[in-house]
Amino acid sequence: MTEAIRTAVFEELAAVGYARMSIEGIARRAGVGKTAVYRRWRSKLQLVLDLVSAIAVQxxxxxxxxxxxxxxxxxxxxxxxxxxxxxxxxxxxxxxxxxxxxxxxxxxxxxxxxxxxxxxxxxxxxxxxxxxxxxxxxxxxxxxxxxxxxxxxxxxxxxxxxxxxxxxxxxxxxxxxxxxxx
Amino acid sequence: MTEAIRTAVFEELAAVGYARMSIEGIARRAGVGKTAVYRRWRSKLQLVLDLVSAIAVQxxxxxxxxxxxxxxxxxxxxxxxxxxxxxxxxxxxxxxxxxxxxxxxxxxxxxxxxxxxxxxxxxxxxxxxxxxxxxxxxxxxxxxxxxxxxxxxxxxxxxxxxxxxxxxxxxxxxxxxxxxxx
Known part of the structure; x- marks a missing residue:
């Protein structure tokens, strides 16, 4: 499920941008509940930082x-x-x-x-x-x-x-x- | 007054970014009413496009x-x-x-x-x-x-x-x- 959320973040970022992106929008796109997202990441900032780090390691x-x-x-x-x-x-x-x-x-x-x-x-x-x-x-x-x-x-x-x-x-x-x- | 609004747009853009920028915020920063802004530009998009063009001409x-x-x-x-x-x-x-x-x-x-x-x-x-x-x-x-x-x-x-x-x-x-x- 973590992977589905990560993919959703990328898609949501590309579609609306960081400023307009919301945890709600990400959850909807990933087909999960908001709490499932919040359980893994405290905020959209944490989510994006996690994503950027993951790319760098590759x-x-x-x-x-x-x-x-x-x-x-x-x-x-x-x-x-x-x-x-x-x-x-x-x-x-x-x-x-x-x-x-x-x-x-x-x-x-x-x-x-x-x-x-x-x-x-x-x-x-x-x-x-x-x-x-x-x-x-x-x-x-x-x-x-x-x-x-x-x-x-x-x-x-x-x-x-x-x-x-x-x-x-x-x-x-x-x-x-x-x-x-x- | 147009110049005051243009300066305010730049400052507001730098401070909060395009996505979060509002005509209200620009008017407040320029010390004018919202209608003074709307009289000159239909939307924040028009305002920013006008600004970019002005820079290019310089x-x-x-x-x-x-x-x-x-x-x-x-x-x-x-x-x-x-x-x-x-x-x-x-x-x-x-x-x-x-x-x-x-x-x-x-x-x-x-x-x-x-x-x-x-x-x-x-x-x-x-x-x-x-x-x-x-x-x-x-x-x-x-x-x-x-x-x-x-x-x-x-x-x-x-x-x-x-x-x-x-x-x-x-x-x-x-x-x-x-x-x-x-």
Whole structure:
């Protein structure tokens, strides 16, 4: 039943957003009573924090192709697919909006990010450093911004259409050159 | 009085978010009656759309330093300051969350983006093309993602601290190299 409630939270978040989401609405969607939800989570905030943490733990696969360019190409393939999922493209901006005024959600999002995207990226950067593909003194934070920003901007900010054929290859080439110039 | 109401909308948006914002709250904050607000705007949606359009028209100054690197450096200086404004860092994610489920807001945001950030960036890219600094066949959409993604990711997604000294210079170097590799 916990799984049914989790799924309902995702659907409800995508449909109405965090601010308008209610425990009643979640219970209705999950086909359970309100008390069944309250027995597991004290509030909708707890529910959402639990959900965000669960996603972070799943994480992304860490690419290990032997070259910076190969690793980035794989990362972009996986990230692009994840970001284009309809639930992600509605739920992420929503949680981000909440994070702007709720420190608990902001903290959970930051933690999820560090344990997910950021840890995979720092693995890729560390491997490239070790192979001598990029300078050892490179700023890890800046590398994260350069690697992760463009796809996120396109999928979540611009809400652009599916990237055209060749887009991910070109982005990989551009990002590789950017890191090597640092 | 219109200006007082516009300011109140911004403050109210930042404080409680679009979903929880009410005409009552705006009127109270602006120190006017509800009917004064309704006389000018039919709904809070109309109010917010009007606000977004007004921001877009202001636009960003178009840099013209004579080099791609110089133009990007200036763009980042201005954008970084704008994105770090407390109102921007709360209102932008909020409107983006609404855009995910409200096509009218999504349309207004897209239009604002095209008339603001995107038009400045395509000016910079066109000038670099004309000077032969980058290839003429470069994909303008990809260039926009590469140029605009990283700062946005840092300011709005990660909600990181103020970039350390030297950050914008390094980002400029990285992005210039990325565009030249395309």
């Amino acid at each position: 994480g992304l696969p860490a690419p290990d192709t032997g070259t910076l360019e190969g690793d980035l190409r794989l990362l972009y393939e996986v990230t692009s697919r994840a970001l284009r999922h309809p639930v992600a493209s509605q739920v992420i901006p929503d949680l981000q909006a909440e994070a702007a005024r709720n420190p608990e959600i902001a903290g959970a999002m930051q933690k999820a990010l560090r344990e997910g995207q950021a840890s995979v990226v720092s693995g890729i950067v560390a491997a490239a450093r070790a192979r001598g593909e990029i300078r050892t003194e490179i700023d890890g934070e800046l590398a994260l911004d350069v690697i992760s920003g463009p796809l996120y901007w396109r999928a979540v900010v611009i809400r652009g259409p599916k990237p055209p054929k060749g887009y991910l290859e070109s982005l990989t080439r551009a990002t590789t050159a950017a890191l090597k110039a640092l | 636009g960003l100054p178009a840099p013209d330093t004579g080099t791609l690197e110089g133009d990007l450096r200036l763009l980042y200086e201005v954008t970084s300051r704008a994105l770090r404004h407390p109102v921007a860092s709360q209102v932008i994610p909020d409107l983006q969350a609404e855009a995910a489920r409200n096509p009218e807001i999504a349309g207004a945001m897209q239009k604002a983006l095209r008339e603001g950030q995107a038009s400045v960036v395509s000016g910079i890219v066109a000038a670099a093309r004309a000077r032969g600094e980058i290839r003429t066949e470069i994909d303008g959409e990809l260039a926009l993602d590469v140029i605009s993604g990283p700062l946005y990711w840092r300011a709005v997604v990660i909600r990181g601290p103020k970039p350390p000294k030297g950050y914008l210079e390094s980002l400029t170097r990285a992005t210039t190299a990325a565009l030249k590799a395309l």
